[in-house]
Amino acid sequence: MASSKELGAAAEPATKEERKKSKKRSTDEATKDSEAKPLKDKDAKKSKRSKDDKPTKDKDAKKSKKSKDDKPTKDKDAKKSKKDKSRTDAISKESDGHAGDSAGSDQEVAALPPADVPIDGLLRFPDFSRQQALSSESALEAARMGIPHWLAHPATVDRNVTAPVADPRFALSSHSIACCEKAGISTFFAVQAAVIPVLRVAHSLSKMRRHVRDLCVSAPTGSGKTLAFVLPIVEKLKSRVVVRLRALVVLPTKDLARQVMECFELFSAGTDLRIGLATGDVSLAKEQAALTDQSTPLAGGCSLVDILVCTPGRLIDHITLTPNFTLQHLEFWVLDEADRLLGEVYQDWLPKVQSFIETVTPSPETLASSNAIPVPDACTLRDPDSNLDLLARPPPRIQKLLFSATLTQDPAKIARLKLVRPLYIAITDEGKVSDTTSAAPNYVFPSTLTEYYATCPIEEKPLWLIYLLWKENISGGVCFTKSLETAHRLAQVVQAWALGVTDNAWRGNKIVVAEYSSDLPATERTRIMRLFKQGGISLLICSDIIARGMDIDQVSTVINYDVPTHMNQYTHRVGRTARAGREGSAYTLVGSTQMFHFKKMMIECQHWDGHLSLIKPNKDMLETLRGHYKEALEKVDTIYS
Numbered sequence: 001m002a003s004s005k006e007l008g009a010a011a012e013p014a015t016k017e018e019r020k021k022s023k024k025r026s027t028d029e030a031t032k033d034s035e036a037k038p039l040k041d042k043d044a045k046k047s048k049r050s051k052d053d054k055p056t057k058d059k060d061a062k063k064s065k066k067s068k069d070d071k072p073t074k075d076k077d078a079k080k081s082k083k084d085k086s087r088t089d090a091i092s093k094e095s096d097g098h099a100g101d102s103a104g105s106d107q108e109v110a111a112l113p114p115a116d117v118p119i120d121g122l123l124r125f126p127d128f129s130r131q132q133a134l135s136s137e138s139a140l141e142a143a144r145m146g147i148p149h150w151l152a153h154p155a156t157v158d159r160n161v162t163a164p165v166a167d168p169r170f171a172l173s174s175h176s177i178a179c180c181e182k183a184g185i186s187t188f189f190a191v192q193a194a195v196i197p198v199l200r201v202a203h204s205l206s207k208m209r210r211h212v213r214d215l216c217v218s219a220p221t222g223s224g225k226t227l228a229f230v231l232p233i234v235e236k237l238k239s240r241v242v243v244r245l246r247a248l249v250v251l252p253t254k255d256l257a258r259q260v261m262e263c264f265e266l267f268s269a270g271t272d273l274r275i276g277l278a279t280g281d282v283s284l285a286k287e288q289a290a291l292t293d294q295s296t297p298l299a300g301g302c303s304l305v306d307i308l309v310c311t312p313g314r315l316i317d318h319i320t321l322t323p324n325f326t327l328q329h330l331e332f333w334v335l336d337e338a339d340r341l342l343g344e345v346y347q348d349w350l351p352k353v354q355s356f357i358e359t360v361t362p363s364p365e366t367l368a369s370s371n372a373i374p375v376p377d378a379c380t381l382r383d384p385d386s387n388l389d390l391l392a393r394p395p396p397r398i399q400k401l402l403f404s405a406t407l408t409q410d411p412a413k414i415a416r417l418k419l420v421r422p423l424y425i426a427i428t429d430e431g432k433v434s435d436t437t438s439a440a441p442n443y444v445f446p447s448t449l450t451e452y453y454a455t456c457p458i459e460e461k462p463l464w465l466i467y468l469l470w471k472e473n474i475s476g477g478v479c480f481t482k483s484l485e486t487a488h489r490l491a492q493v494v495q496a497w498a499l500g501v502t503d504n505a506w507r508g509n510k511i512v513v514a515e516y517s518s519d520l521p522a523t524e525r526t527r528i529m530r531l532f533k534q535g536g537i538s539l540l541i542c543s544d545i546i547a548r549g550m551d552i553d554q555v556s557t558v559i560n561y562d563v564p565t566h567m568n569q570y571t572h573r574v575g576r577t578a579r580a581g582r583e584g585s586a587y588t589l590v591g592s593t594q595m596f597h598f599k600k601m602m603i604e605c606q607h608w609d610g611h612l613s614l615i616k617p618n619k620d621m622l623e624t625l626r627g628h629y630k631e632a633l634e635k636v637d638t639i640y641s
C-alpha cells in the first residue's frame, strides 16, 4: 500500500488562528502541568524508568505481529516472558499506593494490604499506573458539571502494558491458559492486564463482599475488551454445581451478541458451562425452551444456562414472558458498548431490568397466590431485611461491568445504573491526561491506525472512492455510508465500474465489491461475510451496520464515504481496522462544504494536528478513471429508469 508520501500527502498547513489556538492550548496544558507538579515529577521519574526497560511502540507492534504470525521457539518464549515479567513488575511497583477508588471509599482501599501481600492466594496485581490527578481548577469544573469524583479520576493504564497469560499473579487455571494458547494468545493486552486481576480478586474474596465493586472500562477499539470480561467470568463460574443464570451480558446488536457468545464458547470449551443467546434470531418459543425449564413454576426460577448473551429488547421479552426466567442468582451484569446501551434508543429497558432484579424476591403473599413452588435453597433473597440475619448466606452482589471505546461521562446516564463503589479504568497513551471535565468521552485511537482525509466536490465522491480503491489496491476494505439507500446505490455504481475495469483487464486481480446491509436476509449476510473473510471481496459497502464492535481480522482499510457527524461514530467506524496491534488505514472523503464541520469536530476532540494527513490525488489518474466511472453511472441509471 502506498504511503502518504507516495500519494503526495502533506499535513494541511495550520491557519494563523489555529496556530494561535494550539499555542494557547499548550500554554493551558503547561499551566495545568505546573499545578500538578509534585505528581508529575514523580511520574516523570517513573516514566523514565519504565522507558528504560520498555521497547518502543514500533518494536511492540512488530513483536505482537511476530508472536501471532510465527510460533516463537521455547528459548525465545522464555526470554520474552522474563522480559514481560520484569515489565509488569515495574508497573506494579510504580503504581503502589495509587489504586483508584470512588469517593468515600478511599479508606477501605487504604485498609487493603499492599500490592505485594497475597490475599487469599492472589496478589493485587497489577495496580494501576496512577489515578489521574486533576488540577484544582479541573477538579472544580468536574464537580460543577456534576461528574462524580470516581468518574473524574480514572485509574489510567498505559496502553503499551502487556503481561504474559501464564503469570501466576493472574491466578488463571490451566484450562484458561490452554484456551488462550489455543486462541493464539500468549500475552494479555493492557485492558486485560488491568481488568482480569480486579475481577479475579473480587470474586475470590466473595465472602468479603466489599471487594466486589462495579467497573467502568474505557479502552480503544480492538484493544481486547471482550476477553477482559469473558475470561474472569468463565474462570469464576466454571466450578459451579447447579446451573443458574449467573452472568448476563447485554449488547446493542444481534451480530455483536453472537460474536461475544462465540468468545464465551471458545473460552468455556471443556467445561460444563452453558451459554445462551437471546437476540430474536429464532422464535421466542424456541429461545424460551433453550433458556428455562418451564415444566413446573418455581419461585427460584429454573435456568438452563449459566451465561446469557442478549440484546436489550429480547431480554425484556424474556423478563416479561418466559416462565421460570429469573435474575435472582446474577453475579455479573456486563454492558458491552455501554454508551450505546445507555443511549436514548433503549431508554426504557434499563429501569425495567433494574426493577426486575430488585423485586425478584417474591413476597410470601405473592408466593401463596401463585402456583410457584418455593424451594428455599433455590431462592435468593435480595430483600434488605434478610441481611439482618447474620447467619444467613449473603446474596451474591451483582457486579456491573461497563465497557466501551467511547464511554460516556454523562453523570445523568451513569447514575441510572446505580453503580456501587465504581472504579473507572481508562486505557490511554502513556503520559496523556484525559479531559474528565466534560460529558464527552476521551477519544483514544489504536496506535497502529493511520488516518487520511481528502477534500473533494460532493458530487464526485464516488469517483474518489474508485480512485482510492484503484490507487491503493484495496483488499479487505469497508466503506461506510450514512444510509442504506446510499450504500445500495453506491455499491451498484462501484460494482458496475469494477466490472468495466475487469472486462478491460486493466488489472490482473479482480476487484469485487459487495453491499452489506441489514436489508439482506441473514443467510445472504453470512455468505457475504464469509466470502469477505476468505479474501473474495475487496470492498464491502455498508451503512453503520457493522460500525460498532464487529471484529473482522481481514479489515485493512476503512473508508468514510459519508463524513461521520459525531466523533463516536468516527471512532467506532475507523476502529474496524488496526485491531489487536495490526496495522490499518482509515480514509475520510470530505465534501468541500463539509470541511469546516469535520475539522471543527476533530479539533474539539484534540484529534487534528498530527493525526490526519491530507491526500492530494494524482490528477491524471483521476481523469483516466473518470471515463469508466461515467460509463458505470450510465449503466446504473438505465437500471433505475
Ligand SMILES: Nc1ncnc2c1ncn2[C@@H]1O[C@H](COP(=O)(O)OP(=O)(O)OP(=O)(O)O)[C@@H](O)[C@H]1O
Residues within 6 Å of the ligand: 184, 185, 186, 187, 188, 189, 192, 219, 220, 221, 222, 223, 224, 225, 226, 227, 404, 405, 548, 549, 550, 551, 575, 579, 580
Ligand atoms: N491478548 C491478546 N492477544 C492477541 N490478540 C488478542 C488478545 N486479546 C484479544 N485479541 C484479539 O483482538 C481482537 C479485538 O478484540 P475485541 O473484539 O475484544 O476488541 P474490543 O476492545 O472489544 O474492540 P471494540 O471496541 O471495537 O469492540 C480480537 O480478534 C481478539 O481475538
